[in-house]
Each structure stands twice: as structure tokens, then as C-alpha cells.
Amino acid sequence: MSSFHRTDWLTVVSPIVTLLVVVCGYLVSYMQEKGKNRATAQDIAKLTRTVEDIKTQNAARLASISHQNAVLIEQLKATHELRFAAxxxxxxxxxxxxxxxxxxxxxxxxxxxxxxxxxxxxxxxxxxxxxxxxxxxxxxxxxxxxxxxxxxxxxxxxxxxxxxxxxxxxxxxxxxxxxxxxxxxxxxxxxxxxxxxxxxx
Known part of the structure; x- marks a missing residue:
């Protein structure tokens, strides 16, 4: 093979290799970013579920405390009314x-x-x-x-x-x-x- 052909081949192949390297680098970066995004999305989903679970538990506790307070207030009110009724x-x-x-x-x-x-x-x-x-x-x-x-x-x-x-x-x-x-x-x-x-x- 003559030096000319090697130069032509290198001239043709070099941009292709460069392009492949750039595309591979982009694909690797894209896949890494996509993996990060997927992990972030999963983390966000987990956090959202955790926050919703905490909200549900807090709402249930608040409802229970509110009910207990309402019952206690009614008992105190009844006792107070009975005490001062006469x-x-x-x-x-x-x-x-x-x-x-x-x-x-x-x-x-x-x-x-x-x-x-x-x-x-x-x-x-x-x-x-x-x-x-x-x-x-x-x-x-x-x-x-x-x-x-x-x-x-x-x-x-x-x-x-x-x-x-x-x-x-x-x-x-x-x-x-x-x-x-x-x-x-x-x-x-x-x-x-x-x-x-x-x-x-």
C-alpha cells in the first residue's frame, strides 16, 4: 500500500473515529445522565411516598387527638353545667x-x-x-x-x-x-x- 493510500485512508477514517469517539462519549454521558435521572425519579417517588405516608399518619393522629379533645371538652362541659345548674x-x-x-x-x-x-x-x-x-x-x-x-x-x-x-x-x-x-x-x-x-x- 502506498503512502498516499494510507494518508487517504487515515483522512477518511480519522474523522469517522473522531465522530465515533464523540458519539460514544455523548452516549455514555447521555446514559449516565439518564441513569441519574432515573435514580433521581425513583428517589423522588420514594420521598413522595414517604411524605404521603407521614401526612396520612399525622392526619390520623390529629383526627384521633381532635376526637379525644372533643370528647374531653364535652365531658368537662357536662360536669361544669351539672355543677352550676342549680x-x-x-x-x-x-x-x-x-x-x-x-x-x-x-x-x-x-x-x-x-x-x-x-x-x-x-x-x-x-x-x-x-x-x-x-x-x-x-x-x-x-x-x-x-x-x-x-x-x-x-x-x-x-x-x-x-x-x-x-x-x-x-x-x-x-x-x-x-x-x-x-x-x-x-x-x-x-x-x-x-x-x-x-x-x-
């Missing part, structure tokens, strides 16, 4: 309990104490649920103690025995007043409220 009636019951307690004290040494104690028991049967628990229990103990007080005092005096049981019994009667006062204690008026009340009169 405020006036409860205050009235405590006032009536106070009046009956005063009547017990006034008749403690009287022969009619039995009638007063029965009156208190009848009233207690009709109104006990309106009383605060401490007052309810103290009132019940007080009228029983008042019923026994005169007999206990006479028995202790006649026998010359210690008056401590009589004093303890009287203490049961007297503590009812404090229990009623605590149950209906109103907060003190602020200085502003006092001035406002004074302006209205």
Missing part, C-alpha cells in the same frame, strides 16, 4: 341548713329538741343532694348529736362522770356552722368592686 338552689339549701342549725342550738336544752331533730332529718332527706359533701355529713351528725345531747348531759350530771363526751357531742353540733360558712364563702370584693357598689347606692 347554684341558686344550692345556696338556698345551705341557707336553710344554717337556719335549722341555729334552731338546733336554740333548742339544745329544750324538751322539744326531738321535734326539731325530726324536722331537721325530714329536711335533710329532701335537700341533702344540694349540700356540699362536708355540710351534708356534718348536718346529719349534728341533728343526731343534738337529739342525744340533753339526755347525755343529764346522765353525766346524775352520775357525776366526766363531761368530756358531752363536750365532744356539742362540738359535733357546733362544727356544722363552720362547715356551712366554708361551703358558701364568697370571694371578697375588690376595691374597685366596692367603689362601684358604693356608686350604685
Amino acid at each position: 347554684v341558686d338552689r344550692r345556696l338556698q339549701a345551705h341557707q336553710e341548713a344554717f337556719s335549722r342549725w341555729r334552731k338546733l342550738i336554740a333548742n339544745i336544752d329544750n324538751k322539744n329538741i326531738g321535734h326539731v331533730a325530726v324536722e331537721c332529718q325530714t329536711w335533710w332527706d329532701d335537700n341533702a343532694l344540694y349540700l356540699e359533701p362536708d355540710v351534708r355529713n356534718a348536718f346529719n351528725r349534728a341533728y343526731f348529736a343534738a337529739l342525744d345531747h340533753r339526755a347525755m348531759l343529764e346522765s353525766s350530771r346524775a352520775a357525776g362522770t366526766d363531761l368530756k363526751p358531752v363536750q365532744d357531742n356539742m362540738h359535733l353540733i357546733l362544727t356544722l356552722g363552720d362547715a356551712i360558712m366554708r361551703a358558701v364563702a364568697l370571694p371578697s370584693l375588690t376595691e374597685h368592686e366596692t367603689k362601684t357598689a358604693g356608686m350604685r347606692t
Whole structure:
């Protein structure tokens, strides 16, 4: 083969080889980029699924918490409404309990104490649920103690025995007043409220 033919061949082949190298480089780069894009697309799909799963879980949790809060609010609301439904009636019951307690004290040494104690028991049967628990229990103990007080005092005096049981019994009667006062204690008026009340009169 002559040098001319080799030069012609190299002249023809060289651009083709260069073109093949460039095309192969482009194809390799294209395939790498396509692989990256496919990997990125798969990663994005995975991330999207993960985000959607998290959103679904969070939505379910929020719905559950919202439901629990709604139930709790309804329970608190029902308790609050029940507690304050009969405020006036409860205050009235405590006032009536106070009046009956005063009547017990006034008749403690009287022969009619039995009638007063029965009156208190009848009233207690009709109104006990309106009383605060401490007052309810103290009132019940007080009228029983008042019923026994005169007999206990006479028995202790006649026998010359210690008056401590009589004093303890009287203490049961007297503590009812404090229990009623605590149950209906109103907060003190602020200085502003006092001035406002004074302006209205």
C-alpha cells in the first residue's frame, strides 16, 4: 500500500473515529445522565411516598387527638353545667341548713329538741343532694348529736362522770356552722368592686 493510500485512508477514517469517539462519549454521558435521572425519579417517588405516608399518619393522629379533645371538652362541659345548674338552689339549701342549725342550738336544752331533730332529718332527706359533701355529713351528725345531747348531759350530771363526751357531742353540733360558712364563702370584693357598689347606692 502506498503512502498516499494510507494518508487517504487515515483522512477518511480519522474523522469517522473522531465522530465515533464523540458519539460514544455523548452516549455514555447521555446514559449516565439518564441513569441519574432515573435514580433521581425513583428517589423522588420514594420521598413522595414517604411524605404521603407521614401526612396520612399525622392526619390520623390529629383526627384521633381532635376526637379525644372533643370528647374531653364535652365531658368537662357536662360536669361544669351539672355543677352550676342549680347554684341558686344550692345556696338556698345551705341557707336553710344554717337556719335549722341555729334552731338546733336554740333548742339544745329544750324538751322539744326531738321535734326539731325530726324536722331537721325530714329536711335533710329532701335537700341533702344540694349540700356540699362536708355540710351534708356534718348536718346529719349534728341533728343526731343534738337529739342525744340533753339526755347525755343529764346522765353525766346524775352520775357525776366526766363531761368530756358531752363536750365532744356539742362540738359535733357546733362544727356544722363552720362547715356551712366554708361551703358558701364568697370571694371578697375588690376595691374597685366596692367603689362601684358604693356608686350604685
